[in-house]
Amino acid sequence: MTSPCPKPLVAHTLADLQAQGLPRLDAQLLLLHALGQDLHNRAWLMVHDTEEVSEAALQSVTTAAQRRLQGEPMAYITGHKEFFGLDLLVDARVLDPRPDTETLVDWALEVLPPQNAYAPRVLDLGTGSGAIALALKATRPELTVHATDFSIDALEVAHANAQRLGLNVSFSQGAWFSALAPDTPRFHAVVSNPPYIAAEDEHLAALTHEPLQALASGADGLDDLRHLIANAPAHLLPGGWLLLEHGYDQALAVRALLHDAGFELVQSRQDLGGLERCSGGLLQT
Ligand SMILES: C[S@@+](CC[C@H](N)C(=O)[O-])C[C@H]1O[C@@H](n2cnc3c(N)ncnc32)[C@H](O)[C@@H]1O
Structure with missing residues (x-):
């Protein structure tokens, strides 16, 4: 029996986004947005860095990151x-x-x-x-x-x-x-x-x-x-x-x-x- 794939953690997801080419600030804001958190509260990411990121949030931030990498303004992505x-x-x-x-x-x-x-x-x-x-x-x-x-x-x-x-x-x-x-x-x-x-x-x-x-x-x-x-x-x-x-x-x-x-x-x-x-x-x- 194979064990289910572990969900990525907040810290790993942030690192992944930056590895794709997103500036740190954009990566933080897009992840907060995908997680439904207040965009002003970047400290949340540090406090919760070992929390798992749900499948839905991961999909949402992946799509958002692609839009951002194609030059779309952050404001349009976060709304x-x-x-x-x-x-x-x-x-x-x-x-x-x-x-x-x-x-x-x-x-x-x-x-x-x-x-x-x-x-x-x-x-x-x-x-x-x-x-x-x-x-x-x-x-x-x-x-x-x-x-x-x-x-x-x-x-x-x-x-x-x-x-x-x-x-x-x-x-x-x-x-x-x-x-x-x-x-x-x-x-x-x-x-x-x-x-x-x-x-x-x-x-x-x-x-x-x-x-x-x-x-x-x-x-x-x-x-x-x-x-x-x-x-x-x-x-x-x-x-x-x-x-x-x-x-x-x-x-x-x-x-x-x-x-x-x-x-x-x-x-x-x-x-x-x-x-x-x-x-x-x-x-x-
Ligand atoms: C540079 S944007 C400024 C938007 C907003 N005032 C701001 O500072 O973020 C110019 C705005 O003028 C509007 N606009 C363009 N041509 C216009 C026209 N002939 N009559 C009235 N509004 C026009 C555009 O739809 C757009 O919303």
Whole structure:
């Protein structure tokens, strides 16, 4: 009689995943996910390193590891991404929100006026998972936050995140400002992280798992930024700010577009890596 194959232990499974080429952190997070454990609690793996991994968990982590090795973002595999302290549900219908975009949120929080008789109003165009809009609402609950996207799929994700987090953000679908009803009051700030990669840019080839309409924007990557800058003045209150994320080499061009459109106090902000990745300006009073 042959004895049944012993189940692998947590420690062995982790070592196996790394031997397949996964970085240690990815291996830990994928195993925690397969085991149904909290992704923040990596210490669990050390405390339980001699526990057996069930057949189902092993199969699940093997599939997840294959997806990761093929370049799929961790966020799509685990279904979660932390952004500005919020646990967002994400999948392949939306861009995987980047930590660098938190720079845009910080900047918006600086320029939005304090609450007076009226709640300050902010618009997030191309909201994707809802990351920017939800971070603003979570930090300043008194804000009136509206978010749009061209993609119905993305709006479903953003709406589900808002509901799950109990954050009251309104959403509408359509191409940039045309998503707004004609009688929509003007905003104190318009923020956007639009697509900004040039159609022929070699970096696009590496981003095959994310929706193309979230990434590419014409021959020089500036088509959507040009549109947003040209049309924002009609939707901003006097003294309102337009804040835009863009590519690492686009700050000069975006500042020039903002100047040409009549914005004042035009400036850029650096992302976590020290690159100028956001530019904005104030609509004169
Ligand atoms: C770079 S992603 C940003 C997503 C999200 N704001 C974030 O920072 O993670 C750009 C978003 O703009 C949306 N988008 C692309 N073209 C659009 C258009 N013409 N009108 C409105 N939204 C558009 C895409 O669907 C996508 O969700």
